[in-house]
Every structure is written in C-alpha cells, then in structure tokens.
Amino acid sequence: MARKxxxxxxxxxxxxxxxxxARSMLNGALLAFQxxxxxxxxxxxxxxxxxxSGDLERYRALSLELLGAGIRxxxxxYTSSSRKEVIPCFEKFDGLLWYPSHYEGFESSDxxxxxGASPNQHVLPLVEYLASRVGTRAFCxxxxxxxxxxxNRIFREAxxxxxxxxxxxxxxxxxxxxxxxxxxxxxxxxxxxxFNNLIGTSAYAFFRAFRAACRARGIDQVNExxxxxCTLSExxxxxxxxxxxxxxxxxxxxxxxxxxxxxxxxIAAYAKAFPGGPVSSADAEAxxxxxxxxxxxxxxxxTDDARAVRAAVASQSLLAPQGEVRIDxxxxxAWLTPRIARSTLNGQFEVLLExxxxxxxxxxxxxxxxxxxxxxxxxVLRVVQS
Amino acid sequence: MTSRLLQNFKGxxxxxxxxxxxxxxxxxxxxxxxxxxxxxxxIVDGRAQxxxxxxxxxxxxxxxxxxxxxxxxxxxxxxSRLPPxxxxxxxxxxxxxxxxxxxxxxxxxxxxxxVHGGAVYTSLFMGVxxxxxxxxxxxxxxxxxxxxxxxxxxxxxxxxxxxxDGLDEESAYSQLRRESMRARQNLELYCExxxxxxxxxxxxxxxxxxxxLRGGNKxxx
Numbered sequence: 001m002a003r004k005x006x007x008x009x010x011x012x013x014x015x016x017x018x019x020x021x022a023r024s025m026l027n028g029a030l031l032a033f034q035x036x037x038x039x040x041x042x043x044x045x046x047x048x049x050x051x052x053s054g055d056l057e058r059y060r061a062l063s064l065e066l067l068g069a070g071i072r073x074x075x076x077x078y079t080s081s082s083r084k085e086v087i088p089c090f091e092k093f094d095g096l097l098w099y100p101s102h103y104e105g106f107e108s109s110d111x112x113x114x115x116g117a118s119p120n121q122h123v124l125p126l127v128e129y130l131a132s133r134v135g136t137r138a139f140c141x142x143x144x145x146x147x148x149x150x151x152n153r154i155f156r157e158a159x160x161x162x163x164x165x166x167x168x169x170x171x172x173x174x175x176x177x178x179x180x181x182x183x184x185x186x187x188x189x190x191x192x193x194x195f196n197n198l199i200g201t202s203a204y205a206f207f208r209a210f211r212a213a214c215r216a217r218g219i220d221q222v223n224e225x226x227x228x229x230c231t232l233s234e235x236x237x238x239x240x241x242x243x244x245x246x247x248x249x250x251x252x253x254x255x256x257x258x259x260x261x262x263x264x265x266x267i268a269a270y271a272k273a274f275p276g277g278p279v280s281s282a283d284a285e286a287x288x289x290x291x292x293x294x295x296x297x298x299x300x301x302x303t304d305d306a307r308a309v310r311a312a313v314a315s316q317s318l319l320a321p322q323g324e325v326r327i328d329x330x331x332x333x334a335w336l337t338p339r340i341a342r343s344t345l346n347g348q349f350e351v352l353l354e355x356x357x358x359x360x361x362x363x364x365x366x367x368x369x370x371x372x373x374x375x376x377x378x379x380v381l382r383v384v385q386s
Numbered sequence: 387m388t389s390r391l392l393q394n395f396k397g398x399x400x401x402x403x404x405x406x407x408x409x410x411x412x413x414x415x416x417x418x419x420x421x422x423x424x425x426x427x428x429i430v431d432g433r434a435q436x437x438x439x440x441x442x443x444x445x446x447x448x449x450x451x452x453x454x455x456x457x458x459x460x461x462x463x464x465x466s467r468l469p470p471x472x473x474x475x476x477x478x479x480x481x482x483x484x485x486x487x488x489x490x491x492x493x494x495x496x497x498x499x500x501v502h503g504g505a506v507y508t509s510l511f512m513g514v515x516x517x518x519x520x521x522x523x524x525x526x527x528x529x530x531x532x533x534x535x536x537x538x539x540x541x542x543x544x545x546x547x548x549x550x551d552g553l554d555e556e557s558a559y560s561q562l563r564r565e566s567m568r569a570r571q572n573l574e575l576y577c578e579x580x581x582x583x584x585x586x587x588x589x590x591x592x593x594x595x596x597x598x599l600r601g602g603n604k605x606x607x
Contacts, residue, residue, distance in 0.1 A: 087504075108419050110412060110503055331419050364507070366396045366421035373391040 005044045006304050008033075008294065009066035011076030011086075016054025017175035018200030020278050022078050024235045025100060027274045028284030029075055031266075032291030034273060042299045045291070054174075056085045067093040072304045075290050078283065079174075079199070080104060080147045087112060096306040098294060100286035102230060102252070104150035105363040111306060113313060114333040115290040115325075116283065117253045119154050120362040122230040125338040126251035127158040129353060130228055134249075135192020136164030141182055141206065142197030144171040151197050151230060154365070157373065167191050172198065177205035183213045186225065193249075196229040203231070204239045211244035222247030233281030237347045248343040253336040254282040254322040255349040266321035279347075289320045289334070293327065324358050333361030392514050396421030397445065403427055403434040403458055404451040404476060411500035413449070420507060422447070434458050438470065443521075446471040447514060450491060451499070452484040462492050466524035472517035474509055476501070494520065536574030543577035546584065 010029055012022040026049070033047050048071060052058035059077070063086040066074055074090070075098040077083040083099055090097045090111040097109075102117035130138070138159060142148025148171060156166045167189045170182045186194060198206050207227065214221035221227075228249035234256050237245050256267055256279065266288065270280045297313035298304060314329035323337045335358040341349035362368045400422050404410050414424040427434040434457045436448075441460075450458050452475050460469050467490075475488035478499040488496070495513030497505055540562070547558035566576035 091502075091504075106507065108416070108503065330415075364394070364420055366394060366419075369394050371392055371394045371396065373393050 003042055003044045004298070004302070005046065006073065006298055007046045007048050007069075007071050008291075009063075009071045009074030009076065010047045010049040011052060011059070011062055011066070011074055012049075012078065013054040013082075014051050016200075017202070018054065018078055020200070020235050020239050021233060021281055021283055024233070024278045024281040024284040025078065025287040027270065027278070028280060028287035029100075029291050031270055031273050032288045032295070035269070036291070036295050041295065043295055045295060045298075052082070054079075056082060059085050060089060063089040064093075067095045072096060072306055073098065073294055073298075073309065075100060075287060075294070077101070079145065080150075081145045083112070084146065094306045096309055098290040100290045101283045102286075104147055104154065105365065106150065108331050108333070108363055110310070110332075112332065113290070113293070113310070113327065114331075114361070114363070115293065115327075116286045116334070117230075117336055117338070118333050118361040118363045119151070120365060120368040121253055121336050121338045121359060122251045123151055123154050124158055124365075124368055125340060125353075125355075126228055126230060126249070127155060127162065129249075129251070129340045130193055130195075131159060131162040131164055134226060134228075136162065137189075137191045138164060138166050138193060138195050139186050139189055139191040140166055140169040140195045140197065141186075142169070142171050143174045143176075143199045143202055145174060147199070148197035152195070154369075155195055157369065161370065166195075172202055174199065174202065176202050179206050179209045182206075183210055186210070187213065187217065187219070191225065194225060194227045196227050197231065199231060201239075203229070204236065204241075207240045207244045207248065232343070233283065234347060234349065235278035235281050235284075237343050238277070238279065242345075245347060246343050246345045249340065250343065250349060251338065251340050252282040252349075253338055254285040255339060255341050255351055256280050257341075257348045257351065258322060258339075260321070260323070262319050262323075263321040285321050286334075289318060289325055292318055292320070293325075326358070328361050331361055331363055333363050335360055390518075392518065393511065394421070395510060395514070398422040398447060399445050400424045400447050400449055401427055401436060402449040402476075403429070403436075403454065404449070405429075405454055410476070412503035413497070413501040413506060416501075416503040416506040417510075420510065422510070429454070429457060432457060436460070441471045443471045443517070447510065448473045449476055449497070450474070450488060450493065451476045451478065452488045453478040453499075455487070458491060460491065462490070463524070466520060466527075468492050468517065468520055468524060472514045474513040492517075533572065533574045536578060539577040539581055540573055543580050546581065 012026045013019055014023045014026055033045055036045050050062045052062050059082045067089060072095045074095060077099055078101050080103050087109050097112045099112050100115045102122050105119040140152045142152055152169055168185060211221050226247060226249055230251050232248055232250040293313055293316050296316045297309045300312040301308040313327050317324060317326035326335045328335060337355050337358050339351050339354040341351045344350050400417050402424055417424050427436050438460055448471055450473055462469050469492035473491050473493045475493040475496040476499050477496050494516035495509045497509045543562055544555060544558045547553050562577060563573055566573045569576055
C-alpha cells in the first residue's frame with residue numbers, strides 16, 4: 001500500500017534572541033522526521049521549515065502562508081506571545097498548531113495540541129521544592145511579556161499560600177542585557193533565591209552578570225542566592241558559559257541526563273544527526289514528541305484534517321525519552337513527568353527530585369490552586385540606595 | 387474594601403438556557419475544562435424549568451440565550467438589580483431590545499453565539515467576579531444607608547451630652563466616638579443604644595426634655 005504523504009509546517013525562530021532553544025527544537029523535530037522517513041510506516045512527512053526570526057508579525061504572516069499553501073499541521077512557536085499571535089490564523093483556517101514548549105497555561109484552543117509542560121507540571125513543583133528546601137523570600141525577574149507575567153503570578157500565589165513572600169518583581173524587554181540595577185536591587189534585598197523568567201540572551205547575560213556581581217562581593221551565589229527557572233535547558237547552559245554554568249535550579253519534564261534506554265537512544269541519535277549542536281533540551285524533546293504523536297495520529301486518522309487528527313491524537317501514547325507521554329483528551333495538553341534538577345559544571349543537569357509517574361496537565365490550575373486569588377499584597381519593595 | 391477575585395471555577399454548575407439548534411458551540415466542552423458541569427434546563431411553554439429556590443450563588447451560573455424571549459423568570463433585587471446567581475448573556479441577535487432584556491436579568495457578562503472556546507474563561511471570570519463585586523457594593527451601600535439613617539441618633543446624643551454635661555459640640559462628639567470604639571460598635575449604633583439607655587433611666591438628673599428631632603419634626607434644636 002502506498003504511503004500517504006503529508007507536508008508539515010515547522011515554524012521556529014532559528015535566528016533572534018531566543019534562537020538557541022529554537023534551533024534545538026528544530027533539531028528535535030527534524031530527528032523525528034528522519035526516524036519517520038527511515039521507518040516503514042503508513043505516512044511520510046515532509047517538513048516545510050520557516051523562520052520568523054522572533055518577529056511577531058512574521059509569525060502571523062508565515063502561518064497564513066503555510067495554511068494558505070494547504071498545510072494543515074504546523075509545529076511551532078516557543079514564546080507564548082508568538083503562539084497567541086498565530087492561534088487566530090489556525091482557528092480561521094482550521095489548522096492544527098503543535099506547540100512544543102512549556103508555558104504559563106490558562107489557554108486551551110481547539111486548534112492547538114500542547115506537548116510542553118503546563119504550569120502544574122513546572123512552576124508548582126518548583127514552588128514546592130523551593131519553599132521546603134531553599135527558602136521563602138523570592139526576587140522575581142523576567143522578560144516583559146505574558147510568560148513571565150503569568151508565571152510570576154502563579155508563582156507568587158503559590159508561594160504566598162505557603163507563607164512566602166515575593167520581595168520584588170522586575171521585568172526587562174526581550175533581548176535586554178543591562179542588569180546592573182536589577183542585580184543591585186537583588187543584592188540589597190538578599191532574597192533566599194531568585195526566580196528567573198528571563199528568556200534567551202537576556203537570561204544568559206543575567207546568569208553571568210549575577211554570578212560575577214556575587215563573586216565581587218564575596219557572596220557564594222549558588223548556596224546563598226540560587227537562581228531557579230522553569231526555562232533553563234542544556235543548550236542554554238552552554239550559552240551562559242563556564243564562568244556561571246553550575247548550581248542553577250531548573251524545573252522541567254526532561255533533562256538530557258535522564259537514565260533510560262529511550263533517552264539514551266534519543267541522545268545518541270540526536271548527537272549523531274546534529275553534531276554541530278545545539279544540544280538537546282526539554283523543548284527539543286517536546287518537539288520530537290510532537291512529531292512522533294502527529295505521525296501516529298495522521299496514520300490513525302488517514303487524513304490531515306484538523307478535527308480528525310485531533311480526535312486521533314487523544315488515543316495515542318508514546319514511550320518518550322522522558323518516559324510515558326500521552327495527550328489528555330479534554331484539554332489536549334500532555335501528561336508529563338515533572339523533575340527538579342541542578343546544573344553542573346559539565347553543562348548537564350543533576351536530577352534532584354522527580355515525580356513517580358506522569359501527571360495530568362492542569363492548564364487552568366483547576367485541580368491545583370485555591371478558588372480565590374490570594375490577596376494581592378504588594379511586593380516588599382524598599383528604596384534602593386543609589 | 388478589598389474584593390476577592392474568584393479565578394478557579396471548579397465545582398461550579400452552569401445552567402444553560404438556550405434554544406435548540408446547537409448554537410452553544412464549544413461552551414460545554416470549555417466549561418468542563420474549567421471544572422464546571424453543564425445542565426440544560428428543559429424549556430416548557432417557552433419557560434425554562436429552573437428551581438430558583440435551590441440556586442446557590444457560590445456554585446451556580448446561569449447562561450441565558452438572549453434570543454429566547456422571557457424564557458427565564460428569576461427575581462431581580464429591585465435595588466441592586468442583581469439576580470440570585472450570576473447571569474451571563476448569550477448574544478445572538480445584537481438588537482438593543484434583546485440586550486436590554488439580558489441587562490434587566492442582571493447579566494454581568496456576555497458571550498457571542500456561536501460560542502468560541504477562547505472567550506469562555508474571560509466571560510466566566512468577568513461575569514462571576516462582577517456579580518460578586520456588585521453584591522459587595524450593594525451590601526456596602528446598604529450599610530452606609532443604614533448608618534445615614536442612624537445619623538440623627540448621633541446628633542441627638544451630642545446634644546444630650548452638651549445639655550447634660552455642659553460639653554461643647556466637639557468634646558461631646560469625641561467622647562461618644564471614643565466610647566463607641568471602646569464598645570467596638572459603629573458610632574451610629576452606639577448612639578442609638580446610648581439614647582435608649584438614657585430613655586429607660588428616668589431618674590437621671592437634668593435629663594434633656596427639649597430635644598424634638600423625632601419623626602420628621604423639624605423644630606429648631
């Protein structure tokens with residue numbers, strides 16, 4: 001029987017301020033395409049790769065271009081702002097966007113399959129870990145867009161409920177690398193830890209500058225003011241550089257260091273296919289998973305019609321590099337396995353804690369948060385002496 | 387006053403009063419994601435069969451199709467204009483008369499038909515929280531109204547003390563305020579009880595008898 005052939009859109013900003021993660025996502029996706037081509041399955045997939053370069057208008061234009069060319073399944077986006085920008089296009093043309101990155105939740109479009117982590121799978125486990133083992137006074141920094149705003153809001157409410165305090169929140173434009181004032185404020189406040197929602201080059205610059213500022217003042221940053229993130233991955237550690245690579249906490253559903261046959265095979269195949277890097281990441285794995293699930297759903301549905309594929313993916317499960325993954329039929333988000341890890345000098349993560357099994361996605365935190373928003377206490381800001 | 391915001395609707399029940407034809411779109415499936423169950427009250431002779439007595443404002447949300455004329459009969463508070471539970475209007479025909487009917491039912495939020503899944507959380511959030519906010523405002527207004535009515539007792543108590551103890555107005559007021567705070571009562575209630583105690587103690591020497599601010603009597607003090 002002839003194999004059915006489908007063109008699949010791939011839309012990642014492989015240039016721009018967050019291109020390192022995006023290139024690892026592209027690699028993860030392309031690896032799955034390669035494995036699909038080598039397998040004798042019922043479908044063949046042809047990637048049609050576009051690069052919006054981090055420009056929101058380009059995301060929208062390229063989505064329309066892909067959908068207008070008859071492509072109905074697109075894997076893409078890293079930032080939530082880009083995803084929210086393109087969703088109306090997918091809803092209008094009834095296409096399906098496969099979104100392979102962790103995000104802040106409070107969304108559930110019928111035209112999106114979410115294979116990255118929901119907030120109950122990244123930020124809430126991190127709050128639990130930090131409050132019980134590190135401390136309860138947090139200083140939040142983030143890139144100035146929806147991801148950091150909302151993730152900080154969820155973080156603040158969860159930490160406040162545990163008796164903790166957010167002493168301040170600071171936001172910088174995506175790509176901004178000027179951190180002197182923020183770091184001065186952190187050192188003035190001396191929180192128990194920094195909660196980081198900066199992305200891309202901003203994050204790498206912050207890690208370097210913060211470590212250097214602490215060193216200059218004789219502060220053991222790793223032990224006295226550790227930085228915790230829901231975004232930090234292996235290719236980003238390489239970008240931070242040796243001077244500040246170790247001791248950072250990260251909450252994620254995947255780390256390259258996981259020990260399992262499935263992950264060993266994934267890491268080996270990835271390294272062989274992309275010797276020039278960037279190395280794999282949680283978002284690369286989520287992209288890999290998305291293409292695998294898409295291929296299985298296309299095979300089951302026998303068509304690339306969005307509704308048929310969406311219906312088919314609900315019954316798929318996969319032994320992924322992180323462990324078992326399946327799509328929740330109500331929210332079309334993934335069951336994933338949360339983990340907390342700390343970065344090491346060799347550019348990897350040492351896993352400190354992990355869930356025993358995949359946990360259900362809860363994008364609206366219906367099962368994971370109180371009914372009422374916690375009282376909006378202002379962060380305890382103090383005037384920074386100039 | 388700080389109003390609490392409801393942001394997790396788990397355990398809620400949506401009563402969706404809508405005409406036949408499946409135009410509710412993705413309302414039910416999206417509500418399910420938000421932890422809200424959906425029921426469709428039967429419509430008999432043009433009237434939705436809702437057990438109004440069993441409605442609970444903490445749990446229930448009423449979605450009303452504006453295209454159904456008079457399908458919902460619920461009592462709206464004549465002063466606050468609030469229904470017993472939050473009402474969210476489902477808007478099909480965008481005519482002023484139909485929107486007005488929904489406003490008259492006390493709708494605090496709206497959703498266009500066919501319902502788009504991406505709009506449901508916002509509408510629910512606004513509808514429920516506006517209902518709570520308006521309920522809080524109404525309670526506060528009632529409290530202020532009650533205190534306004536009781537203000538006469540403060541005036542009478544001040545005059546009483548001025549006449550009885552020879553205090554000036556400011557000292558009399560300060561004394562009453564201090565004592566009301568000590569009694570953990572608002573000033574108006576304290577003054578009412580203060581006057582009531584004085585009224586039932588006829589042997590107080592020098593008790594004022596010339597205070598005539600009763601029952602709309604506008605004689606000069």
